[in-house]
Amino acid sequence: MLRKSLALLLFPTLALVPALLSAQSASHAVFGYRDFAAQAKTEQKFLAVPSAELAGQHLKILTAEPHMAATPEDRKTAEYVAQKFRDAGLQTEIVPYRVLLNQPKVVRVEAFDAAGKRIMTGPNREHIDGDPFQDNPRVVMPFNGSSGSGDVTAEVVYANYGRLEDFDQLAAQHIDVKGKIVICRYGANFRGVKVYIAEQRGAAGVLLYSDPQDDGYYKGDAYPDGPWRPESGVQRGSVQYLFKYPGDPETPGVASTLDLPDSARIPNEKTGNQPRIISIPISYHDAAPILKALKGPGAPLGWQGALPFHYHLGQAGVKVHLVSQQDYQRRTIWDVIGKIDGTEHPAEWVVAGNHRDAWVFGAVDPSSGTAAMLESVHGVGELLKQGWRPKRTIVFCSWDAEEEGLIGSTEWVEQHAKALENAVAYFNTDVAVSGPDFSAEAVPSLKQFIRQLTQVVPSPLGGTVYSQWLASQSSPNQHSAAKAAPAAQEVHLGDLGSGSDFTPFFQHVGVPSTDIGSEGPYGVYHSVFDNFAWYTQNADPHFLYLQQMARVFGLEALRMADCDVLPYDYVTYAREITAYLAAAQRKETDASLAPLDFGPAQAAAARLAAAAEKAHAMQSAPSGDLAKLNLALRQTETALLSTAGLPNRPWYRHTIFAPGEFTGYSAVAIPGVNEAIDARNLKLAAQQLAVLTQALDRATSALASAQ
Numbered sequence: 001m002l003r004k005s006l007a008l009l010l011f012p013t014l015a016l017v018p019a020l021l022s023a024q025s026a027s028h029a030v031f032g033y034r035d036f037a038a039q040a041k042t043e044q045k046f047l048a049v050p051s052a053e054l055a056g057q058h059l060k061i062l063t064a065e066p067h068m069a070a071t072p073e074d075r076k077t078a079e080y081v082a083q084k085f086r087d088a089g090l091q092t093e094i095v096p097y098r099v100l101l102n103q104p105k106v107v108r109v110e111a112f113d114a115a116g117k118r119i120m121t122g123p124n125r126e127h128i129d130g131d132p133f134q135d136n137p138r139v140v141m142p143f144n145g146s147s148g149s150g151d152v153t154a155e156v157v158y159a160n161y162g163r164l165e166d167f168d169q170l171a172a173q174h175i176d177v178k179g180k181i182v183i184c185r186y187g188a189n190f191r192g193v194k195v196y197i198a199e200q201r202g203a204a205g206v207l208l209y210s211d212p213q214d215d216g217y218y219k220g221d222a223y224p225d226g227p228w229r230p231e232s233g234v235q236r237g238s239v240q241y242l243f244k245y246p247g248d249p250e251t252p253g254v255a256s257t258l259d260l261p262d263s264a265r266i267p268n269e270k271t272g273n274q275p276r277i278i279s280i281p282i283s284y285h286d287a288a289p290i291l292k293a294l295k296g297p298g299a300p301l302g303w304q305g306a307l308p309f310h311y312h313l314g315q316a317g318v319k320v321h322l323v324s325q326q327d328y329q330r331r332t333i334w335d336v337i338g339k340i341d342g343t344e345h346p347a348e349w350v351v352a353g354n355h356r357d358a359w360v361f362g363a364v365d366p367s368s369g370t371a372a373m374l375e376s377v378h379g380v381g382e383l384l385k386q387g388w389r390p391k392r393t394i395v396f397c398s399w400d401a402e403e404e405g406l407i408g409s410t411e412w413v414e415q416h417a418k419a420l421e422n423a424v425a426y427f428n429t430d431v432a433v434s435g436p437d438f439s440a441e442a443v444p445s446l447k448q449f450i451r452q453l454t455q456v457v458p459s460p461l462g463g464t465v466y467s468q469w470l471a472s473q474s475s476p477n478q479h480s481a482a483k484a485a486p487a488a489q490e491v492h493l494g495d496l497g498s499g500s501d502f503t504p505f506f507q508h509v510g511v512p513s514t515d516i517g518s519e520g521p522y523g524v525y526h527s528v529f530d531n532f533a534w535y536t537q538n539a540d541p542h543f544l545y546l547q548q549m550a551r552v553f554g555l556e557a558l559r560m561a562d563c564d565v566l567p568y569d570y571v572t573y574a575r576e577i578t579a580y581l582a583a584a585q586r587k588e589t590d591a592s593l594a595p596l597d598f599g600p601a602q603a604a605a606a607r608l609a610a611a612a613e614k615a616h617a618m619q620s621a622p623s624g625d626l627a628k629l630n631l632a633l634r635q636t637e638t639a640l641l642s643t644a645g646l647p648n649r650p651w652y653r654h655t656i657f658a659p660g661e662f663t664g665y666s667a668v669a670i671p672g673v674n675e676a677i678d679a680r681n682l683k684l685a686a687q688q689l690a691v692l693t694q695a696l697d698r699a700t701s702a703l704a705s706a707q
Ligand SMILES: [Zn+2]
Pocket: 355, 365, 366, 402, 430, 431
């Protein structure tokens, strides 16, 4: 309630913008620009355009109907976005791909106690009092993308969050999950990881549920009284093994264009990123009777959720019958691509994207991102009408089938991999607005870029996005995902793991990337309740944060498209790599493994740091052959890719960042080395250290070629 009244009182003042921009240009501190004065005028014109009211209209239209990938309603949203792109003057096309997707035919869960008495039948419908959207007949029943089909009856084991350490704890307590149905709560890792580990340990099926401790009443009032998950709310979602590779399961590394012959596709039963066991997501209303009836040892420390009884690990007491019939088909999906050709460097693309498909209505995820992007495009369109043209080509993208496994973006990246070697940035937004706390993740070389440009965008709370961001990190409220940074002088940006469309750009083809959002209490993720009514009640009643995100997102593209020198900060990048090596070495020592020789990798990181200092000096006082400098700067990121890719997952080629095999969403730094140490595989760790050393040396050579 506090948030709403604040937003009403403190309308953001655009009057602030000219002063902020002239401060940036006067200080000559805009990294990448020789003279910022002309750009400051362009940005000022741009920032005046994105409209909260229009963004709200886009959101309302985009969320009017459920629009899951490959449905007619999804196609309608593609046409809406394409029309807005065309209205703004972008060269626009709707790009189809034919990809393997499942849709649910039958999903059933029933449970019986030790005496054989039925204790639940489900799934029960998502329903609360008074939600105007929940009864739409096109709402898809809760299911997991990429789930197998099957009919299983077995005893149940509770596995907490389904992390590696949770399964290890069960094993230590002699609780065997083989042939059992594992029930896991959502949270702590990507849901596909839970299923992946359960499958590896021989489980017959998985039930996923949302515990009220994690996003329900334990956090605050549940919808409709507040923003948190109600009793019947279910988190749908993909359980694809995206940490192996994302995209169409049948075509890793290849674009699933309409004319790609079937012979070029891997048959579904042989794909490498699909679970072989079934999984079903349920509400805590449906999970409670199962958990309550479980016998066996009591929940260890940290395993107790917020349901009103003591949790047990199970193995006896309850039998569950799961039925999942999934209709797997090659279905057509639609990306929308809008281009503005660059006048000076047309081959250097600045790509900015957001997905459009939603599990249901998707007001927050992803339509807040689409509504914001459309107002960014509106702003760029006004500049075009006034005669402005970008120096580099700008490409706006509306991705499809992100929810099923980053499919629309991955197929497009695979199709354009060659051209993307010259792309200078990919800017992502997905959950653009669930509340007031700005947050960003980025490749280390673009962290400073984000800090700088958020200093000229006004916040609905007063001041700038940057000043509010800094304040929220210094005293994070209980809902904030931001990490506390005691007495921080500058904001902290996280690293890119996975879970959204930056993954193919950054981790497959090495395009420097960022991901931005504005966060708050959000308990309706992937449920029917993530809709326009929830959004206007809880997240952003006047669409001021959509306007804010439209400004930040558009500014990312404009600043990158028009800069003289690419504003990549390799000094920070090299410093972070050095720190990752030190941390890996400490971990290896703590694990009491025979010492690995980190010396060559550390020396290579030091050489990169020295080259970065020299490049930074050239970037700060740009003169001479800027094309040569820019090429060197761009090739440095590509140099960090390895041709062989990561062990057992060759699609992931970045040697510095990958989604963790056992975390999924969150990034693992220097993944080849760290995951080998985690697996206590010294031979592999040594080999991966050598691969990393070579990558760092390639990056150093690339950077040095600027001179
Ligand atoms: Zn999303």
